[in-house]
Amino acid sequence: MNVISASLADSATMVRRNFRHTMRNPLTLFNSIVVPIFVMFLMVYVLGGAFDVGTDYVDYATPGLIILTIGYGIGPTATAVNSDMTTGFINRLRVMDVSRAAVLNAHVFAIILRTLVAIAIIIGVALLMGFRPSASFPEWLGAIGIIVLTVLAIGWLTVASGLAAKTPENAGLAGVPLMLLPFLSSAFVPADTMGPGARQFAEYQPFTSIIETLRGLLTGTPSAGSAITAIAWCVGLSLAGYLWARATFTKRA
Amino acid sequence: MNGSAIAASGLRKAYKDKVVLDGVDLHVRTGTIFALLGPNGAGKTTTVNVLTTLLTPDAGKAVVAGHDVATQTKAVRAAIGVTGQFASVDDLLTGEENLLMMADLLHLPKKEGKRITDRLLDRFDLAEAASKLAASYSGGMRRKLDLAMTLVGQPQLIFLDEPTTGLDPRSRRTMWEIIRELVADGTTIFLTTQYLEEADQLADRIAVLDQGRLVAEGTADELKRRVPGSHVRLRFTNRHELDVAARVLHGSTKDDEELTLRVPGDGGVRSLRALLDRLDEHSLEVEELSVHTPDLDDVFLALTGHESKEISAR
Numbered sequence: 001m002n003v004i005s006a007s008l009a010d011s012a013t014m015v016r017r018n019f020r021h022t023m024r025n026p027l028t029l030f031n032s033i034v035v036p037i038f039v040m041f042l043m044v045y046v047l048g049g050a051f052d053v054g055t056d057y058v059d060y061a062t063p064g065l066i067i068l069t070i071g072y073g074i075g076p077t078a079t080a081v082n083s084d085m086t087t088g089f090i091n092r093l094r095v096m097d098v099s100r101a102a103v104l105n106a107h108v109f110a111i112i113l114r115t116l117v118a119i120a121i122i123i124g125v126a127l128l129m130g131f132r133p134s135a136s137f138p139e140w141l142g143a144i145g146i147i148v149l150t151v152l153a154i155g156w157l158t159v160a161s162g163l164a165a166k167t168p169e170n171a172g173l174a175g176v177p178l179m180l181l182p183f184l185s186s187a188f189v190p191a192d193t194m195g196p197g198a199r200q201f202a203e204y205q206p207f208t209s210i211i212e213t214l215r216g217l218l219t220g221t222p223s224a225g226s227a228i229t230a231i232a233w234c235v236g237l238s239l240a241g242y243l244w245a246r247a248t249f250t251k252r253a
Numbered sequence: 254m255n256g257s258a259i260a261a262s263g264l265r266k267a268y269k270d271k272v273v274l275d276g277v278d279l280h281v282r283t284g285t286i287f288a289l290l291g292p293n294g295a296g297k298t299t300t301v302n303v304l305t306t307l308l309t310p311d312a313g314k315a316v317v318a319g320h321d322v323a324t325q326t327k328a329v330r331a332a333i334g335v336t337g338q339f340a341s342v343d344d345l346l347t348g349e350e351n352l353l354m355m356a357d358l359l360h361l362p363k364k365e366g367k368r369i370t371d372r373l374l375d376r377f378d379l380a381e382a383a384s385k386l387a388a389s390y391s392g393g394m395r396r397k398l399d400l401a402m403t404l405v406g407q408p409q410l411i412f413l414d415e416p417t418t419g420l421d422p423r424s425r426r427t428m429w430e431i432i433r434e435l436v437a438d439g440t441t442i443f444l445t446t447q448y449l450e451e452a453d454q455l456a457d458r459i460a461v462l463d464q465g466r467l468v469a470e471g472t473a474d475e476l477k478r479r480v481p482g483s484h485v486r487l488r489f490t491n492r493h494e495l496d497v498a499a500r501v502l503h504g505s506t507k508d509d510e511e512l513t514l515r516v517p518g519d520g521g522v523r524s525l526r527a528l529l530d531r532l533d534e535h536s537l538e539v540e541e542l543s544v545h546t547p548d549l550d551d552v553f554l555a556l557t558g559h560e561s562k563e564i565s566a567r
Contacts, residue, residue, distance in 0.1 A: 006360060013357040021345045024386070088337035095305050096406065097330045098358050 007099045014098075014106030021080065022114055032073030032118045035179075037125055040065050043188055044129055051189055055219070059133070062126040063214040064187025067207060069122050070115050070151055071178035074158040077111045081162030082171035090249070100249050107162075108155040115151045134220040143217040146227070149234040150210050154178060156241025163248040182207050206233035257316075258283045258410050258441040259304060264313035266299055266465075273299045274310065275465035281458075286432065286442040288456035290449065292553070296465040297445035298338060301414050304443070305335045318410050334408030338415050340395040344388035348379050348398050351387055355405040366405075373401040377431070393424030400431065411435065413444040417451060429454055449552055453477075461556055468556045477547060479555055485528060487514045488541040498537050502528070 022028060040061065048057035084090050084103070093103055123131070135143060158174065165171035184198065185191070185207040191199050202208050209229040216222040259281035266274040273296045281287040291297050302308035304317055306326045315322045318332035342351050352373060356366025374380045377397040382390065387398060396416065403411060416432070417425040432455055436442055446452055452459045453473040460470040469476055477483070489495040489512050498514050499507040505516045518524045525544070532539060547555075 009360060010358055013354060017343065017346065017354060020350070024345050088339050088341035089343065091302075091307055091337055092335065092341050092402070093358065094307060095330055095333065095335045096355075096358055097327060 003099075007102055010098050010102035011105050011109075014102050015109050018080075018106050018110035019113070022110065025076070028076040029073075029114060029118060031075070032069060032114070033121050035072050036065050036069040036118075036122055039068060040122070040125065040129070053190060056130065056132070058126060058129050058131045059219060060215070061188055062123070062131045062133075063218055064182060064185070064211050065122055065126065066119050066147065066214060067150065067211050068179075068182045068187060069118050070147075070154055071175060071180075071182060073115045073118050074111060074154060074178060075172050075175045077107055077155070078158045078162035078165070078171040078174045079168045081107050081159050082165050082168045085163055086168065100246070104159055104245055104249065107159050108152065111155040111158065112148060112151045116147070119147060133218040135218050136220065139217045139220060139222060142222065142227075143214055146210065146213050146217065146230060146234075149231065149238075153234040153237035153241065156238050156245060158241075160241045160245035160248060163245055181205060182211070185211055187211050206230070206237065209233060256283050257281070257319075258285075259287070259315070259317050259443060261304065261315035261317075262313060264300070264303055264315060265311045266296075266303065266308065267311055273465050274303070274313075277313070277462070277465070277467055279304075279315075279460065279467075281441065281443055283441050284436065284439055285457040286436055286444065286455050288452035288459045289443070289445045289462055290447070290452045290459050290552075291445070291462035292447060294464075295462040297462060298414055300462070301335070301412050301443070301445060305333060305412055306330055332408060333410045333412060334403035334406055335412045336396075336400050336403045336414065336416060338418070340392075340399040342387045342390075342395055342398050342402065345386060347384050347386055348390070348394075349374065349383040351398060351402055352405055355402045359406050361405075369405055373404060377401050391424075393420055393427065396420060396424070396428060397431070400428075404435075408440070410441045410443065413442060415445055415447065418447065425451075449547070461552065463553065463557050469552075476552060483518065483547055484545050485516045485518050485525065486541075486543045486545060487516065487532075487539050488512055489514070490538060490540050494537050497535060498532065501531060501535055501537075 043061050043065075044058045048061065051057060051060075053060040081104075090103060094100075133140075157178075161174035162171045165174060185202050185205055187207065191202040191208060194202055209226045210233065212223065212226040213230040216226065257280065259279055261277065261279040264274050264277040264279075265272075277296070277300060279287075279289075279300075289297050289300060299308065303310045304315055304322065306322050306329050309323065317329045320328040320332070322329050342348075343354070346354065349370060352370040353366055356369060359366075361369070371380075374383045377400070379394065379397060379401065382394060387395065390398065400413070400416070413432070417428050420428065429451070432442060432444070442455075444451075444455065456473065458471065459473055459476055461468050461476070469479065487498065489498065492509070492512065495507055495509070495512050495514060499505055502514065502516050505514050507514045516528060518528065
């Protein structure tokens with residue numbers, strides 16, 4: 001068996017393992033959608049009536065909620081990666097000459113699958129609440145593309161911080177900023193309505209360009225400018241997370 | 254094969270300015286059990302990590318299963334199996350799934366993997382629990398599953414890092430039995446332990462590690478001969494009897510407050526009988542008698558001049 005097919009076979013084995021973890025622990029999926037759904041109710045039915053965003057509020061807020069969902073879904077991955085490291089599971093695999101790529105890729109792959117399922121549920125709930133996307137088929141593909149890219153970036157950062165954390169508890173905390181950052185973006189109100197400081201922060205942080213891109217695609221008014229910024233952020237963060245994860249994996253025996 | 258499973262010389266490893274391994278030489282013959290004995294923090298796990306290719310030493314050379322750990326990593330890994338200090342089983346998989354996962358990662362054909370899995374489950378009395386999640390296993394069962402996972406690859410040399418730490422006495426005996434069976438099948442075992450008794454029970458040769466240095470090496474008997482800790486302790490009911498006993502039993506030391514007498518001896522039946530005869534001869538009434546064999550602390554005290562105190566941080 002050559003190196004590449006061995007690595008693919010190992011990746012498949014590890015993906016199967018992570019998939020079983022999710023199926024046996026359905027709470028991880030439930031946890032990742034319960035808060036976003038609550039926030040959606042809060043924003044659309046309680047607070048949103050007071051916001052003037054120029055369109056139906058549910059249409060405005062859904063792209064932000066989709067991104068918010070990603071942040072709420074990563075906790076279990078950070079903890080799982082960390083316990084693989086601290087219980088010696090990864091050392092066992094290293095001695096078996098299982099490729100490092102297989103272990104880490106499987107975690108990232110699992111987080112992407114799980115998040116896509118969670119997002120599908122969120123979009124379903126949004127549709128029930130009156131969300132009416134006007135995206136064409138290619139725009140939907142673009143929307144899925146930007147979502148996957150975002151999960152990829154966040155997934156690699158999560159895996160890396162899970163590897164680097166000293167304990168599973170610490171690893172679980174790694175996701176907190178990612179849960180909070182979308183609130184300080186244009187997810188729920190346009191950035192130019194915010195106060196000074198917050199506005200600049202919102203305008204330049206990665207989630208705003210990602211959410212703007214997604215919103216443009218879903219409402220049928222894509223903007224190339226924010227798309228390029230968003231893709232650049234995603235690719236940059238993915239690469240940073242990947243390199244960080246790789247270095248930590250090699251260093252910690 | 255020259256009969257040498259592990260040959261290491263001058264292994265050194267330091268983290269920043271903390272020296273963990275300070276020139277360790279090891280030689281383990283094929284088909285034997287070798288025990289690395291030492292307290293927490295002595296460098297046992299670091300030694301295992303170096304010999305199993307997980308850690309690169311700062312200096313020194315190690316040849317494991319005939320291959321250099323530094324340059325022939327793959328060949329070394331193919332020949333060895335490692336069971337770490339903590340049972341690294343996947344809690345959310347069943348016992349059977351854990352074993353099948355190992356078979357998949359070794360790229361064994363499906364049928365072969367299933368066959369080996371079934372055999373190992375039977376052998377380790379895990380067949381009944383095979384379809385239960387490992388999270389529900391007891392400590393002893395987890396260790397057995399952990400070792401079974403290592404055995405899927407049929408390694409010729411197995412590293413066991415503190416295989417019985419934290420196990421109850423019964424599980425510990427079961428683990429000892431399993432280890433003996435493995436060696437009977439021709440496998441070489443390198444184990445680390447904090448328990449002299451464990452090394453004594455299992456190992457053909459024992460090396461004592463202290464603060465990154467080997468302070469002694471030999472068979473269990475050789476080591477114990479170097480330890481003066483073996484003695485018989487007698488307690489008397491009154492001071493007079495104690496004094497008489499101290500006079501007639503040469504080399505003994507008495508403790509006036511406790512009314513006890515410490516008599517050096519190997520604790521064997523013959524010397525014990527001689528001791529009792531001598532007490533009878535002088536019509537001495539002994540209230541209590543106990544035989545003390547050296548434990549790790551005695552060995553350490555004798556070999557290093559300090560207690561086997563735990564050193565923080567591994």
